[in-house]
Each structure stands twice: as structure tokens, then as C-alpha cells.
Amino acid sequence: MSVMMHWLLLLLLVSFGSPALRFSDKDICLLDNTKLKQRLKHLQDLLYLYELQLKDILENTYHRTKSELFSGNRSEQHETLLPTTSGNLIVYDEALGFAPSPFNRQVPLCPDCSAVYGRRSTASGYYRIRPRVDREPFLAFCDMSDGGGWTVIQRRSNGRENFNRKWDDYKLGFGKFQGKNDEYWLGNDHIYDLLARGENSLKIDLVDWHGEKRYAIYENFQLANEQENYRLWFGTYSGNAGDALSGGSNFEDQWSASHRGMQFTTFDKDHDQFLAGNCASENKGGWWFNRCHAVNLNGRYYKRGRYSGPHDDGLVWSTWHGMWYSLKYSAMKIRPPFFIDRESGDGDNSQAS
Numbered sequence: 094m095s096v097m098m099h100w101l102l103l104l105l106l107v108s109f110g111s112p113a114l115r116f117s118d119k120d121i122c123l124l125d126n127t128k129l130k131q132r133l134k135h136l137q138d139l140l141y142l143y144e145l146q147l148k149d150i151l152e153n154t155y156h157r158t159k160s161e162l163f164s165g166n167r168s169e170q171h172e173t174l175l176p177t178t179s180g181n182l183i184v185y186d187e188a189l190g191f192a193p194s195p196f197n198r199q200v201p202l203c204p205d206c207s208a209v210y211g212r213r214s215t216a217s218g219y220y221r222i223r224p225r226v227d228r229e230p231f232l233a234f235c236d237m238s239d240g241g242g243w244t245v246i247q248r249r250s251n252g253r254e255n256f257n258r259k260w261d262d263y264k265l266g267f268g269k270f271q272g273k274n275d276e277y278w279l280g281n282d283h284i285y286d287l288l289a290r291g292e293n294s295l296k297i298d299l300v301d302w303h304g305e306k307r308y309a310i311y312e313n314f315q316l317a318n319e320q321e322n323y324r325l326w327f328g329t330y331s332g333n334a335g336d337a338l339s340g341g342s343n344f345e346d347q348w349s350a351s352h353r354g355m356q357f358t359t360f361d362k363d364h365d366q367f368l369a370g371n372c373a374s375e376n377k378g379g380w381w382f383n384r385c386h387a388v389n390l391n392g393r394y395y396k397r398g399r400y401s402g403p404h405d406d407g408l409v410w411s412t413w414h415g416m417w418y419s420l421k422y423s424a425m426k427i428r429p430p431f432f433i434d435r436e437s438g439d440g441d442n443s444q445a446s
């Protein structure tokens with residue numbers, strides 16, 4: 094019989110035998126001592142578990158899809174599967190591909206963050222997702238606030254990442270995938286694969302240098318494939334940041350700056366409408382430039398709002414602060430439209446610090 098049981102029995106006997114009888118200070122002390130010992134044991138178990146996880150993290154890098162955990166006798170069939178352990182502290186283990194099913198089988202990775210959310214993993218963080226079963230899974234930040242299920246495809250928050258990059262970098266993705274505010278571009282191929290699965294809405298969260306937040310939602314956000322240079326399409330706008338992706342309010346701006354139907358341009362691959370030059374060279378970041386832009390969330394990161402220079406190359410959303418104000422924070426995130434009805438749209442859930 095455990096010590097705890099012993100004391101519970103004593104308590105019962107005392108209760109039934111003599112209602113008026115009270116524990117002595119010594120008895121109460123012993124009971125407290127037992128509880129503390131159990132608590133200590135629980136904490137020791139937790140510590141042991143965390144030590145194991147820490148060891149796992151130090152010995153494996155989970156930014157590669159091939160873990161050393163399985164480098165020994167992994168069969169061809171298991172080539173693209175991922176380890177069972179939770180790895181990176183903020184990579185949640187439910188998403189790591191070996192989530193146990195009721196029949197103790199390994200289940201496939203979620204295709205996007207809305208599916209992760211559907212599997213009741215409701216903590217924001219980095220998850221491995223796999224929109225195409227014939228391609229390797231990859232890490233993406235799942236924003237489980239704001240109604241949940243958002244796959245973040247772009248984030249700017251501190252200017253530490255260089256966004257003035259070549260075509261191949263934008264194609265494959267770049268940046269850091271660790272902290273909740275780390276800057277990254279998910280990669281045009283990955284974004285294309287996510288969008289090719291079905292209709293998606295795009296939500297853009299913006300924050301200025303006074304901490305004010307705005308947002309824009311576009312229905313039916315689509316990209317063409319690389320042969321079409323990731324041509325951009327999007328439907329109806331809603332939000333409070335203004336419909337800058339459509340180029341602004343007047344027809345002339347829309348003609349020269351709307352991003353609808355534009356192909357992707359980087360400084361080494363020019364597909365913009367600007368005949369005399371390359372918009373990405375001028376504006377320091379890959380984007381769906383026209384001649385040239387009303388939005389450039391991949392522009393230069395200026396560490397204050399207003400900026401000046403030869404080109405309007407800041408992190409710009411023209412219908413909010415104009416072309417000469419560079420925003421502090423942006424996140425582009427996508428989700429199937431049936432999620433939209435739940436509770437999104439207050440624009441209050443950006444991850445900016």
C-alpha cells in the first residue's frame with residue numbers, strides 16, 4: 094500500500110470513527126510531506142523527459158528532412174517520413190508525420206495548416222506539412238490564432254533576413270524557421286503546391302511603427318506554376334488596409350501598379366511590365382511587379398516608418414501609408430475559404446512584438 098493510500102485510509106477511519114476528532118499538527122505535516130514527495134517525483138519525471146528532448150534536439154537538426162534517427166536501416170518507402178520525436182522545441186510533434194493512429198499505424202503528414210488545425214493541434218508554431226505526397230515535406234509556421242489554420246507564406250518583422258535575392262531563392266524559399274517572428278519566404282514552389290490543392294484565401298497582416306494594425310483579405314488567391322513565372326491571381330478584397338494589390342484607387346494607378354495577373358520578377362529574372370528596367374533591381378526584393386508596384390512586402394526593411402531615396406523600395410502597402418512609408422511587420426497567410434466564416438477578420442492577431 095502506498096503511503097498516500099495509508100493516509101487516505103487513516104483519514105476515512107478518523108472521519109467515520111469520531112467526527113469531532115481532528116488531525117494533530119504532526120499528522121497534517123506528514124500528509125503534506127507525502128504530497129510534496131509525489132510532486133517532486135512528478136517534476137523529476139518531467140525533467141528526465143525534457144533532458145531526453147534536449148538531447149534529441151542537440152543531436153539532430155530538424156531543418157533537414159532526412160534525420161539521422163533513421164539513417165541506419167531506413168527503407169525506400171520510409172525515405173520521406175520524419176522522426177517521431179518532437180525535435181525543435183517549437184515544432185509540434187503532432188505534425189511530425191508519425192502521429193500514432195488508433196491502429197498504431199503511421200499516418201501521413203498534413204497537407205497544410207488548416208489540416209493540422211483539423212487534427213486538433215491548436216498551438217501556433219512550426220509544423221511539417223506536405224501538400225504533395227510525391228514531394229518532400231517542409232516546415233511552415235501555422236498561425237492558429239485568428240480563427241486558426243493559417244499557413245504563413247511570408248513574414249517580415251525585424252529586417253534580419255535579406256530579401257533581395259535571386260529567382261532560385263524565391264522559388265525554393267529562404268529565411269529562418271525557428272522563432273515565432275522569424276522572417277522567411279516559404280518558396281514559390283511550395284506556395285504553388287499549397288494553392289494547387291483547392292481554393293484558398295490570402296490574409297495579409299500589417300503593423301506600422303506606431304503598433305497600429307491593419308489587414309487585407311483576398312479571396313481565391315492563386316499562383317500559376319514556374320513555367321508561367323508564378324503568375325498571380327486573386328479575387329475580391331475585404332479589410333481595412335485598402336485594396337493595394339489591385340493598384341490603388343484610380344484607374345491610372347491600377348494600370349501601372351495592379352499586381353493582378355503579374356508574373357514574378359527577381360533581379361536576375363525580369364518578367365515585369367517596366368520596359369526600361371527591372372522593378373526587382375530597383376525595389377530590392379522579388380515580387381509580382383507591374384511597372385512597378387503599389388505593394389512590395391519583400392522590399393527593403395527600413396527601421397522607421399518614413400524613408401527617402403532614389404526608389405520607393407521599402408516594405409510598402411500604398412493604400413495605408415503611401416509609397417514612402419516602410420512598415421514594421423507583414424505576414425501573408427493562406428487558408429481554405431470555409432475557415433473564413435469562423436472568426437477571422439479583426440486584424441488583431443499579428444505576431445509582431
Ligand SMILES: [Ca+2]
Binds near residue numbers: 363364365366370372
Ligand atoms: Ca522589365
